[in-house]
Amino acid sequence: MSPSYTIETSHLRKEYSRKVAVADLDLQVGQGEVFGFLGPNGAGKTTSIKMLLGLAKPTSGEARLLGQPIGDPQSRSRVGFLPEHFRFHDWLNGAEFLNLHARLYGLAESARQQRVPALLKRVGLEEHANKKLRGYSKGMLQRIGLAQALLNRPAVVFLDEPTSGLDPIGRILVRDVIRELRAEGTTVFLNSHLLSEVEITCDRVVFIKQGAVIKTITLKEIEQGATPVQIRIGAAKIDRATLALGLGQFGTEARVDSDCIHLTVADQQKLPDLVRWLIGQGLDLYELKPQRVSLEEMFLQIVGMDGGL
Numbered sequence: 502m503s504p505s506y507t508i509e510t511s512h513l514r515k516e517y518s519r520k521v522a523v524a525d526l527d528l529q530v531g532q533g534e535v536f537g538f539l540g541p542n543g544a545g546k547t548t549s550i551k552m553l554l555g556l557a558k559p560t561s562g563e564a565r566l567l568g569q570p571i572g573d574p575q576s577r578s579r580v581g582f583l584p585e586h587f588r589f590h591d592w593l594n595g596a597e598f599l600n601l602h603a604r605l606y607g608l609a610e611s612a613r614q615q616r617v618p619a620l621l622k623r624v625g626l627e628e629h630a631n632k633k634l635r636g637y638s639k640g641m642l643q644r645i646g647l648a649q650a651l652l653n654r655p656a657v658v659f660l661d662e663p664t665s666g667l668d669p670i671g672r673i674l675v676r677d678v679i680r681e682l683r684a685e686g687t688t689v690f691l692n693s694h695l696l697s698e699v700e701i702t703c704d705r706v707v708f709i710k711q712g713a714v715i716k717t718i719t720l721k722e723i724e725q726g727a728t729p730v731q732i733r734i735g736a737a738k739i740d741r742a743t744l745a746l747g748l749g750q751f752g753t754e755a756r757v758d759s760d761c762i763h764l765t766v767a768d769q770q771k772l773p774d775l776v777r778w779l780i781g782q783g784l785d786l787y788e789l790k791p792q793r794v795s796l797e798e799m800f801l802q803i804v805g806m807d808g809g810l
């Protein structure tokens with residue numbers, strides 16, 4: 502195993518008395534990577550996170566977090582975690598709750614005085630700082646949970662379904678926080694079933710099924726693959742056959758209808774040149790829609806409709 506990875510596992514396995522929750526997990530996550538951990542219900546995602554955090558003991562295999570064997574107190578102090586099913590201290594108010602966790606992380610009072618209000622503001626709960634958590638909605642609890650996960654300026658953050666209770670504004674907040682974390686060089690380990698979110702936030706995803714990795718994809722690969730494109734054009738007097746011939750330099754399967762061009766480009770990098778060329782042909786462009794395969798479609802292709810349960 503290499504100490505240069507933020508997270509690394511080798512043949513990691515967890516068996517409960519009658520159930521193999523994680524069969525054979527091999528992962529490598531680099532520093533500053535936003536890493537999506539995807540798989541159907543029961544695939545072993547939460548169990549894997551629990552093992553990485555030292556909350557569940559592996560049956561066999563190895564894992565390292567921040568260069569240390571899992572469970573090491575030094576590396577655990579540099580980790581942030583937003584669990585999927587959280588039970589917070591609902592008799593505390595938002596500020597008290599964050600202060601308590603900041604003390605548990607060992608933050609000095611001066612640091613707490615600066616960090617707690619800043620995080621309350623960052624997650625949009627500034628005005629609810631003095632409200633007891635028992636009066637918070639599910640989304641508000643998820644927001645305070647996110648703030649709690651960031652208190653110690655972690656080197657790696659585990660977010661287990663961070664947007665499940667959030668409204669669209671909350672989801673944008675989580676997306677922005679993840680982008681900020683990436684810019685600061687923080688590693689983000691994201692487990693989410695909201696694949697449209699994953700698609701726009703993650704650098705790389707793995708698909709797991711029955712506790713083993715079945716496929717790894719870099720999100721750039723999705724953008725770089727062959728992409729069917731539809732271009733809506735004005736009803737200009739054009740020679741469709743000549744136009745289709747000219748389109749051949751940008752891709753294949755060119756077809757021109759009365760107000761629409763259909764073309765498959767080998768690479769989306771070609772799109773700006775294609776647009777310039779079409780305008781040069783005297784066409785008016787109203788819309789250009791790349792129809793790339795979504796992560797959701799990939800999930801179904803890779804994992805299968807049965808999900809493996």
Ligand code: ATP
Nearest residue numbers: 517520521522540541542543544545546547548549
């Ligand atoms: P989901 O997407 O539904 O949250 P998951 O991928 O996080 O699922 P896990 O919660 O890790 O899946 O569960 C993996 C398997 O291990 C499931 O079949 C689950 O029933 C089983 N399992 C998890 N925890 C335990 C436990 N404490 N005792 C027995 N079996 C367990």
